[in-house]
Amino acid sequence: MSQGTLSAPAAPAAAAPPRGGALKRLSRRNSTVAFLLTLPLILLILGLVVYPFLYAIYLSTLNRRMTRFIGWENFTFLLSxxxxxxxxxxxxxxxxxxxxxxxxxxxxxxxxxxxxxxxxxxxxxxxxxxxxxxxxxxxxxxxxxxxxxxxxxxxxxxxxxxxxxxxxxxxxxxxxxxxxxxxxxxxxxxxxxxxxxxxxxxxxxxxxxxxxxxxxxxxxxxxxxxxxxxxxxxxxxxxxxxxxxxxxxxxxxxxxxxxxxxxxxxxxxxxxxxxxxxxxxxxxxxxxxxxxxxxxxxxxxxxxxxxxxxxxx
Amino acid sequence: MEGNGISRRGVLRAGALGVAASTLPLVNVHGQSSGGRLALGLWDHWVPAGNDEMRRIVMDWGQKNRVEIQLDFITSVGNKNLLTIAAESQARQGHDMLSFPTWEVHAKADQLEPMDDIMGRLGEKYGALNPIVEYLAKVEGKWRAVPAISGSQNKPALGRMDLLKQHAGIDIQQMFPANANPGSAAGNWNWDTFLKAAEASHKAGFSFGLPIGQFTDATDWIGSLFRSFGAELVNGKGDITAKSDNVRKVLEYAKQLCAFLPGDVFSWDDASNNRALISGKSALIFNPPSAWAVAKRDAPQVAEQCWSFPAPAGAQGRFTPYLPYFWGVWSFSRNKGAAKALVEYLSQREQAELMVKASNGYDIPPFTSMTDFKTWETEGPPPGVVFNYPVKPHHNAQQFIACYPAPPEIAVQMYNQGIQAKMIARVVQNNETPDRAIAWAEREIEGFKRG
Amino acid sequence: MSSTTATPFVPAEIRHGSLRRERRWALIGAYVALAVFVVFFMTPPFHMLMTSLKSSGEIADLSGNPWIVAAPTLQNYWELLTEGNYLVHFRNSVIVTACTVAISMVISVMAAFALARMKFWGSATLATGVFLTYLVPETLLFIPMFQIIGGLGLYNNLWAMVLIFPTLTVPFCTWIMIGYFASIPKELDEAALIDGASHLQMLWKIFIPVALPGILAAMIFAFTVSWAAFIYPIAFLVSSDQMVLTVGIVSDLIRADTFQWGKIMAGALMAALPPLLVYAFLMDYYIAGLTAGATKG
Structure with missing residues (x-):
């Protein structure tokens, strides 16, 4: 939502009639647009960074043959x-x-x-x-x-x-x-x-x-x-x-x-x-x-x- | 990718890249494809002719058996082959058959097709195998891969006849000539003689080029050195047996030897020793004939003086460093039958002979009965340079892989992290006592033992 | 140096003689420092150039001077261009890089616009979070990625790179674009909104044209990164005809323990050519693009 519109007191008079509801609607529509604009970015990061990252965390809790869950053991082993x-x-x-x-x-x-x-x-x-x-x-x-x-x-x-x-x-x-x-x-x-x-x-x-x-x-x-x-x-x-x-x-x-x-x-x-x-x-x-x-x-x-x-x- | 199987990918690529795709080199096999498709990932041979010959053999087979072949050569540089194996085992797709280096058969055993039938037939036909391939590819009593011809290599000594004769007084060609009658000095070719030769060469400015880093060339020769001293770090049951007189002895010996090596051998990789030889700076390295073959191209005057001969013997015998590859078929392959048939075909004597020939004698077949090919006698100059590259009966030697007989899941870590080389480095570079180095190795290996 | 003494910027004051001298010394110092670093930076490329002009025999010969080529030959270049798959790798690199740059720009310009101009719930967190994706190293991601890429049937396929590379480029590009968009005066959007333009029109008609230098800067960054990417290609591409330059050079020109140094160097220099040209011609835009976004960040 642009603060610009709100902080421009001189403008609305000339443009659309200022109504509270319209502004709110505009702002809701804006966040939908904003969300859609960021969607590709979000998908990219979720799909190709976050998901594999979580999977890697899961991997790090398995044993060598990847057959058994061993929790922190890999980390404690490393620290030793x-x-x-x-x-x-x-x-x-x-x-x-x-x-x-x-x-x-x-x-x-x-x-x-x-x-x-x-x-x-x-x-x-x-x-x-x-x-x-x-x-x-x-x-x-x-x-x-x-x-x-x-x-x-x-x-x-x-x-x-x-x-x-x-x-x-x-x-x-x-x-x-x-x-x-x-x-x-x-x-x-x-x-x-x-x-x-x-x-x-x-x-x-x-x-x-x-x-x-x-x-x-x-x-x-x-x-x-x-x-x-x-x-x-x-x-x-x-x-x-x-x-x-x-x-x-x-x-x-x-x-x-x-x-x-x-x-x-x-x-x-x-x-x-x-x-x-x-x-x-x-x-x-x-x-x-x-x-x-x-x-x-x-x-x-x-x-x-x-x-x-x-x-x- | 070669071949022109019409796969989903092929269609996609053709569609997307348009004209560009048509410029790809298409080595093709086109039959009625009743045998289906087969995707192969074979070891990218260092001799370009090795790849060409392999491609010819495989494509011929494909044509005869109406199998569409897609053939990739996968390099071991930068461990690309290991990455590929890891990738395909995770993705459960990729090639039907791959070349597996040393330890990977054990690591991926549960995803590999059993090969007992093939091994049984091959054994009947060609006799005994060396025990190392059995150790590496037979998992819980089942063969999970077939020892490959292409890429399997020995790493015996590769020395300069002129330098060793002049400075160390050893006539290697007379000691191990290109026939089955070793010279009188052969009986004396042990690590003590080796040490004296190393000292003499070092003083003359031609230090032996023995890497002591974490690459396979280093691990392999050091493994054989340890074995011939009877220095075993872990026994076949997985117990740590590093604290022994033999280990102390081998470390003492290595310390003496290192005084006569270049100062930076601790970071040498698989190519550094080749370069030391090719540049004329070194009188001896442990390597397959690749160093000689490159010298033939780039430094012919060096190549003419090269000679392959067995590694020195120790108190416990003579052990030639050996690095085998294996052909394995994924259990998720969609054409296991054809893949196995091809593996069996490639393992026959006729094909082995072709591969050995194309690779200037580099490839070492797993069967002792296949160490008599003409190539090893005729290859040169100097003629007979690789005669003693395969292990011959009169060498009294065994092929050996470092860290044998430790259980493979421990051995693979010891091998790839170069435990033995690091022990030597500790004794030499850090001036630690052998006992301290042994204690350090024990702690490391203890860590490798966890499941 | 004489041009500096005649520089018109020196204020006409009484102290101006000493100022001039100071400036001159500063400039001499500057050139010395530059020369030192140019030598440091250019030594390996120079050695590469010399090596690429040598035959393999000359490279192996230790008696010569390694810094100078005795018998220059273009054979390495010629063989690369006529034999083997170097041109295929080059073409693949161009395809992958072009697609990656395009995709990165679409994603990051849209996202940056929303994040810089349309504050919404979670936008600040997202802006920070995007940058944090760099914290997850490629060497960790490629193993889980094997399954994703395998599942999509893109293993050993050039197009997998087009899919993955944006993860390397998008976060930084988004950051550059957020900075650039933030530097555009607010009055612009106000004017546009008054005219009844929607946000999308505003982005397309006003922001993108105005932000062109920033977009160019982000493009150049994306180009550099995807041209040089190494870990993903070496992990995912196996067939020579699918490989991009970085992995192609390493896997085709090194055979086990034999390096074809002349060709490797020639291949590397030719691989450096496109980025070099891009920087040579677009450098000023790059700096201008970064400049506007820089202080805002």
Whole structure:
């Protein structure tokens, strides 16, 4: 129901005769229309997300052969496993550090691009977007080739300057670094674009006003840019965090979780347990593990976003 | 999809995609289709010619038996074949017959057609099978799949004759020549000799390329290493028997060996060892002849020096890593009769010989009586390179799958999570004592035991 | 750089010399930062390009420089285009992506309009809830999905992707569109309502034309996501003629432990071409579309 009609006191006189009943009828009809408009969305989500999701929850309460209901047992079993806690640790490390780096790099790049004269911007922007446009499953293969023990082009270059070859994927520390690096490489341009869009939406007058008040560059960033970008930062970070937590291809292709399970994230571990070792319910439990935590985080973030956009409007 | 069965999907596609659909490659079998339709999902062979030959054999059979064939080759890359098996078992539709890798027959046994009749006839005709396929495909006394020829592979040593002779003083071609008369050094081909050779090659800059990650190439050779030391983690009854001197010994040995391997073998996958050999950086790997075949194309000077020969022996014997595939028919298939008939046809000696030939000797038939094909003698250069790839009587070796004889539902988890490789990694990378690594493995395996 | 010193924006003040210098340093800093990141971002694609121009013999040869191609050949590209199923995969990707984008846009524009402009019972919850669908990972969904897709008879069928991909694209597109619609002044609908337009007419005649940049931005997002999707295709498509590019490249060009690196790289670069073109030509709209919706979110 549009508040617009109600808050336009001058209008009704010229248009239809104002009657309470008509308005009510209109509003009822409107919600029917609104419901119909959202129906495809609702059906899509109920049919292809909510229903399979509930089914997956059900799966996670079954035993290995899927013949018996065992309740929480899969989860309590996971919590008692050393390997699983490694996976939790690595997933958090992977997602959080990758998202922070992506956000930071995206922010820097957006700023730098924004400062460029419009003519040069397009060229740079194009080059900086390349990682985001190559399908990640395949660009990860290319990275993998760069990390290959025998053929690593990185190591070739390092040897050229007299540095020992690096076991990119062979040692826990390096392997963790490598999977995060690839994720950052792939995801930063997305942040850059989102931030660039946000920056462009900050009215120039605000900066001019700040300049007149004698604000330094940092102060402008702190008091003008940040507040104006907060929503898009929250949304982008939230979106990216969720997607990064669910990441599968990068780890799967680069290390398959090795060495010694140190790079396993939820998705790859779930795959190994569920599909490769034939314990689908346990795999489903692994995948479900992060859901409650992320959901809480997401709900709070989205509430903040909604509140701020209401304030702004 | 190939073939042109007029299915609901076919109609839908033709309707929806219009002209585009007509550009599809149609390899066809058109008969009166009295035998119905058959959808097959076979292992996507690494040798393109392997697929071609398989397609020819299957299509010929289809034509003769008036069965319409739809044939997909499903790759094992990225475990696509496992995904397919999971998908079809959940959806209860898809292909009639699939190639099942190692452990999947047990996992899906209750959805697979019994094959006892076929196995009985094949056994009468071709004699003994190796015990590993029985362990993997006979569930509660019933054969649930037939051991496949296409895709089944051994992973014996594949070494460089020149490098090993020059740096380690071992003439592998003389030791295991392309005939049934092994050289005098063959008796001495054990893990101790292997260690010395690894050290010498490492010092010369040609470290052995032995992966110790979680991929099958790693699991398979390590499984054989453990077995030949008599190091068993779980016995046939499912009891954990990891705390033993043999396990300690094998871990000590692995630690010594790892000093002579490249530093990042712990993350190597099934292709890393191939590349190490092809690039000329490595003197020895454990692999089917695929590495050699690629070298023949990309690095002929390396290929000329390659030679397949048995894995070293340990105190308990010689065990050649073996990775079989199986042909199974879904119980929800609508054309079980035709599917089973085809499986039986594919398992005959004549077809086996064709497949082995087309795959440059890569495929290993399950029957010992089929290890005498000409292909293995003639394939080259160097001629006879794969003569010793199938297990021959004079090798005194057995084919072996890692984690045998643990009950398969435990073994599959140990196998796919690379427990043995991780034990080695703990001892080497984390500098843990063997006892700590064993204690860790016991805890892990304890977790695998739950139903 | 000289163009910057001549920039007309510098306010004519006494301090303006120092300001100019400051700006110049800022700009130099900016270019340095850009250059660093461009090198980081472009290294793998550059290496891909070089590898795609090599014969497999040269790729396997360790004595050469991996970053430079000694004997360039287009053979990899040629073989991809003339042999095998690469073109079929490409066509499938185009079909799936086009359909997905269209479906996503219809669903999300309609829903976003209702959610942004016609507050109704549960609309706020729905707007948040839609975004939360991303919390359910693909790796969890594909197993139950086997049964749904199987039940519909769409297993191993291209069209299953058209059905599933919108779950990946619609939530974010809806969010972009809600933001964009919210940024359109309320006076517009008032005027329209006064003229007696229904909500549907309003959406069709006013909102969609006005919101075109936002729609374009959402379309580009949907395009990128469905072009690059990997998990569902690899789980649901088995026959080579049904596969889309991502899974086609992985399953046709890697044979067990043998990688045809030259072709993989060539295939990847050609697969990156359509999104690259889209971004090259539509980037400004994309940013403009996001811009309007951005602060509202």
């Amino acid at each position: 496993r050393e390997t699983f806690w490694n996976v939790v640790f690595q997933s958090v490390l992977f997602a959080v550090s990758a998202v922070l780096l992506k956000a930071l790099i995206g922010f820097i790049l957006a700023h730098v691009l924004h400062a460029l004269p419009a003519k040069g911007q397009r060229k740079w922007r194009g080059m900086l977007l390349v990682p985001w446009v190559i399908p990640p499953a395949i660009s990860t293969l290319a990275w993998w080739w760069l990390f290959d023990p025998s053929y690593s082009a990185f190591n070739w270059a390092l040897m050229g300057i007299g540095v020992d070859p690096v076991p990119w994927l062979g040692q826990a520390g390096w392997a963790r670094f490598s999977v995060i690096l690839v994720n950052v490489w792939y995801g930063s341009p997305f942040f850059m674009i989102m931030y660039l869009a946000a920056l462009k939406s900050v009215p120039d007058q605000l900066y001019e006003a700040a300049a007149i008040d004698g604000a330094s560059g940092w102060q402008k960033l702190r008091y003008v840019t940040f507040p104006m970008m907060r929503n898009i930062i929250s949304i982008t970070v939230l979106f990216s965090l969720i997607v990064t937590f669910a990441n599968f291809d990068i780890v799967r292709i680069l290390t398959n979780g090795g060495p010694q399970d140190t790079t396993h994230v939820f998705a790859t571990y779930a795959f190994q347990v569920g599909i490769q070792s034939g314990d689908i319910p346990l795999g489903a439990s692994v995948s479900l593990f992060m859901f409650p935590l992320l959901a809480v985080f997401a709900i709070f973030t989205l509430r903040g976003v909604n509140r701020r956009s209401k304030e702004m409007a």
